[in-house]
Amino acid sequence: MMLLGVGRRYLTAGLVILLAACAGQTLTQGPPVVSSGAGTSALGLGNDTSEQNLLYVSSLQNSNPNVLIYTYPKGRFKTKVDKSALTFPHGECADRRGHVFVTNGTSNPSSSGILEYAHAGKTPIKTLSVKGSADQCAVDPTTGNLAVVSTQLAIFRRAHGTPTYYSFPNGFDRVACDFDNKGNLFVDGVTKLNQSRAALIELPAGAGGFERIKMPPVSETATPGGVRWDGKNLAISNGASTIFLLKISGTNAKNVGAAEFYGSAGMASFWIAGGDIVGANSLKPTVMVWAYPAGGQPFKVLHRTGRGDGVAVSISPQ
Numbered sequence: 001m002m003l004l005g006v007g008r009r010y011l012t013a014g015l016v017i018l019l020a021a022c023a024g025q026t027l028t029q030g031p032p033v034v035s036s037g038a039g040t041s042a043l044g045l046g047n048d049t050s051e052q053n054l055l056y057v058s059s060l061q062n063s064n065p066n067v068l069i070y071t072y073p074k075g076r077f078k079t080k081v082d083k084s085a086l087t088f089p090h091g092e093c094a095d096r097r098g099h100v101f102v103t104n105g106t107s108n109p110s111s112s113g114i115l116e117y118a119h120a121g122k123t124p125i126k127t128l129s130v131k132g133s134a135d136q137c138a139v140d141p142t143t144g145n146l147a148v149v150s151t152q153l154a155i156f157r158r159a160h161g162t163p164t165y166y167s168f169p170n171g172f173d174r175v176a177c178d179f180d181n182k183g184n185l186f187v188d189g190v191t192k193l194n195q196s197r198a199a200l201i202e203l204p205a206g207a208g209g210f211e212r213i214k215m216p217p218v219s220e221t222a223t224p225g226g227v228r229w230d231g232k233n234l235a236i237s238n239g240a241s242t243i244f245l246l247k248i249s250g251t252n253a254k255n256v257g258a259a260e261f262y263g264s265a266g267m268a269s270f271w272i273a274g275g276d277i278v279g280a281n282s283l284k285p286t287v288m289v290w291a292y293p294a295g296g297q298p299f300k301v302l303h304r305t306g307r308g309d310g311v312a313v314s315i316s317p318q
Helices: none
Strands: 054-061 064-071 077-080 088-094 100-105 111-117 126-131 137-139 146-149 153-156 164-166 172-179 185-191 194-203 211-213 227-229 234-237 242-249 252-260 267-273 276-281 286-291 295-303 308-314
Touching: 054 088, 054 100, 054 276, 064 088, 088 137, 088 267, 100 137, 100 308, 126 153, 137 172, 146 172, 172 194, 172 227, 185 227, 194 234, 194 242, 227 267, 234 267, 252 295, 276 308, 286 308
Parallel strands: 088 308, 267 308
Antiparallel strands: 054 064, 054 308, 064 077, 088 100, 100 111, 111 126, 137 146, 146 153, 153 164, 172 185, 185 194, 194 211, 227 234, 234 242, 242 252, 267 276, 276 286, 286 295
């Protein structure tokens, strides 16, 4: 989910990085130089109360499950959630109240839990359940409905109760999902016949089933990446260090740019907040923050986070 706002200002050492106006053109041609000015946002990112905004990182390192909490955007370690409820924490998402949802696998692959935490809370205030092995999640900004990508797509009305399930099209292998600002849900994945290219389906707001989106060539690595709505376009990660920007028109997607995020070895999960993007590194125990959509070198690196499987920024409700 995109948290709208005016992002940080970035300077380059002789190059101004421009958003690509045509398909396939990269957004970055060299590492950016970060200015010293703090960013701002309509939701409070970067202002005097920014320390109340929090970054949640779910990880599993050497069979040790954790959900770490950092201040945002400064990235100071604050605390961990209570580990008694954790088994296999994976994907994350957050709603407008600052509540954070963490998909939590179990030893039984036929079902998974979703833990809901109030902003800054260390113990879950609610646990939901889905069939199958849950991956990433998203919250509809128009209704508060919670979507969870599992063996099927599960939609919890207002993040409560028992979900409604939607079966994925034949041959589609799901990865992640996100809503746009009109309540349309997009699910990123690959086809089982060609797992090296991204595929995309949409559950339009109020619809009873999926529509296939015609995609331009977008490559995927062996670890397919996630998807987030940035307020204007869909941002799809290739699972490594590249994010493609897709403009959606009806059932067609047009590639309007791509950005390289240096230092990332496996950015499968990411979160867009104001003018920044936070990426969990699935291959190294780090979480990085870059300018969005410029990319380039990260201006902040959080070390010893464990293998990052999910990230989300929780905005303070104050």
